[in-house]
Amino acid sequence: MKVPKISEAVVKRLPVYLRYLNNLKAMNVRTVSSQQLGEALDLNPAQIRKDLACFGEFGRKGIGYEVNYLVEKIKSILKLDQQINVLLVGAGNLGHAISNYNAYLKDNMKIIAVFDADPNKIGKKIANLTIQPLSELKETVKEKSIRIGIIAVPAEAAQSVADCLVDAGITGILNFAPTNLRMPEDVRVHDADVTMELHSLAYYL
Amino acid sequence: MKVPKISEAVVKRLPVYLRYLNNLKAMNVRTVSSQQLGEALDLNPAQIRKDLACFGEFGRKGIGYEVNYLVEKIKSILKLDQQINVLLVGAGNLGHAISNYNAYLKDNMKIIAVFDADPNKIGKKIANLTIQPLSELKETVKEKSIRIGIIAVPAEAAQSVADCLVDAGITGILNFAPTNLRMPEDVRVHDADVTMELHSLAYYL
DNA sequence: TAGATTGTTAATCGATTAACAATC
DNA sequence: TAGATTGTTAATCGATTAACAATC
Numbered sequence: 001m002k003v004p005k006i007s008e009a010v011v012k013r014l015p016v017y018l019r020y021l022n023n024l025k026a027m028n029v030r031t032v033s034s035q036q037l038g039e040a041l042d043l044n045p046a047q048i049r050k051d052l053a054c055f056g057e058f059g060r061k062g063i064g065y066e067v068n069y070l071v072e073k074i075k076s077i078l079k080l081d082q083q084i085n086v087l088l089v090g091a092g093n094l095g096h097a098i099s100n101y102n103a104y105l106k107d108n109m110k111i112i113a114v115f116d117a118d119p120n121k122i123g124k125k126i127a128n129l130t131i132q133p134l135s136e137l138k139e140t141v142k143e144k145s146i147r148i149g150i151i152a153v154p155a156e157a158a159q160s161v162a163d164c165l166v167d168a169g170i171t172g173i174l175n176f177a178p179t180n181l182r183m184p185e186d187v188r189v190h191d192a193d194v195t196m197e198l199h200s201l202a203y204y205l
Numbered sequence: 206m207k208v209p210k211i212s213e214a215v216v217k218r219l220p221v222y223l224r225y226l227n228n229l230k231a232m233n234v235r236t237v238s239s240q241q242l243g244e245a246l247d248l249n250p251a252q253i254r255k256d257l258a259c260f261g262e263f264g265r266k267g268i269g270y271e272v273n274y275l276v277e278k279i280k281s282i283l284k285l286d287q288q289i290n291v292l293l294v295g296a297g298n299l300g301h302a303i304s305n306y307n308a309y310l311k312d313n314m315k316i317i318a319v320f321d322a323d324p325n326k327i328g329k330k331i332a333n334l335t336i337q338p339l340s341e342l343k344e345t346v347k348e349k350s351i352r353i354g355i356i357a358v359p360a361e362a363a364q365s366v367a368d369c370l371v372d373a374g375i376t377g378i379l380n381f382a383p384t385n386l387r388m389p390e391d392v393r394v395h396d397a398d399v400t401m402e403l404h405s406l407a408y409y410l
Numbered sequence: 411t412a413g414a415t416t417g418t419t420a421a422t423c424g425a426t427t428a429a430c431a432a433t434c
Numbered sequence: 435t436a437g438a439t440t441g442t443t444a445a446t447c448g449a450t451t452a453a454c455a456a457t458c
Binding site (some may be wrong): 011012014015016018019020040041042049076078079080083084086092093094096097098100101104105108109112136147148150169172173174180182188190192193194195196197198199200203204 | 217218219220221223224245267283285289296299301303305306309312314327335336339341352353355376377379383384385387395397398399400401403404409410
């Protein structure tokens with residue numbers, strides 16, 4: 001099997017395509033060309049075709065891409081055709097907000113467990129999930145086949161929480177804490193620090 | 206004046222440097238080399254030197270960079286030496302969490318106004334800011350010299366909110382809504398859709 | 411002075427865009 | 435058939451990394 005190296009940039013764009021294609025699907029649009037996608041998403045049509053061609057031949061010359069078919073294909077590339085269970089660590093303001101994201105994640109991705117270090121929060125509920133102590137993390141990950149962890153704790157606690165996640169077998173982390181996590185090579189970390197986004201935005205003012 | 210074109214990648218890394226340098230500063234570290242920074246942040250030392258060299262000669266050969274000095278320089282590059290006022294639209298779960306970020310933004314960046322479309326929320330308080338109606342947005346932006354807007358509303362409302370922001374003179378937007386905003390060229394949009402981050406993370410599992 | 415480390419040039423690497431034959 | 439649009443190759447562009455003279 002041919003396994004061409006897929007760049008990070010390509011992978012970041014796939015969910016963008018998926019999101020827009022889902023809109024088209026909801027509007028019962030049958031087919032779409034790379035030209036139309038490019039206009040809607042502010043991307044070069046050649047780039048879109050090349051991105052998709054990394055994974056197969058999904059379009060038809062002279063016609064374009066069938067929306068429903070492409071949605072399924074991208075979902076499968078992103079593994080969203082499988083059940084992907086997610087856990088959240090941190091039941092503060094941000095954690096509370098994130099726990100409500102299940103509606104957006106849709107389909108097969110779901111936040112199914114929440115943890116916090118604060119004894120006073122254990123047992124309480126957010127978004128109908130019961131807050132568990134960190135001591136139960138490893139076991140829950142195994143039992144419920146959790147594959148992604150979201151870190152929404154203060155910076156000071158983030159590294160040790162991340163270490164716990166890795167120890168439990170998690171290999172994908174979305175980190176909201178304002179700190180650089182040191183992780184083994186096989187663990188993928190996506191940073192989502194609001195402060196950093198605002199700071200880089202300021203440059204362009 | 207020499208104005209070399211600064212790439213987006215460089216600008217995204219500046220806040221990363223700043224965050225770590227602030228840690229060093231808090232630990233009373235005097236100087237740091239690109240080598241040390243690179244190890245801590247998982248970046249190539251040459252890249253760090255090159256990034257910084259875009260803006261001036263901040264280091265000393267044989268010595269490295271003076272931490273306090275570099276902090277000030279990067280702050281000034283990012284315009285964080287000026288007062289930067291930020292507004293937030295959307296007082297739902299996410300908006301509530303974001304309104305508590307002022308502690309992290311520090312210094313001169315501050316969320317100073319919150320808006321929502323829901324009449325029932327007008328007048329209520331989150332993080333000691335009173336929720337205002339969108340009708341007051343334009344005036345408030347002028348009065349309080351607000352320069353950045355954060356969008357934390359549902360996807361359906363995001364484009365029209367963004368249009369309001371642009372109409373009010375905002376040129377920097379941090380968009381949490383899961384939708385592609387169509388904006389004039391001079392408006393800078395940073396996307397922060399949690400769903401997309403999780404979806405792209407799934408690819409690597 | 412000797413060792414360390416910058417700023418910068420040159421080399422490499424990778425990503426984006428243009429162009430076009432294939433074909434629906 | 436004629437027009438449209440893909441998949442893909444080649445050309446371009448830009449970003450990262452290596453290497454080193456300058457110098458603290």
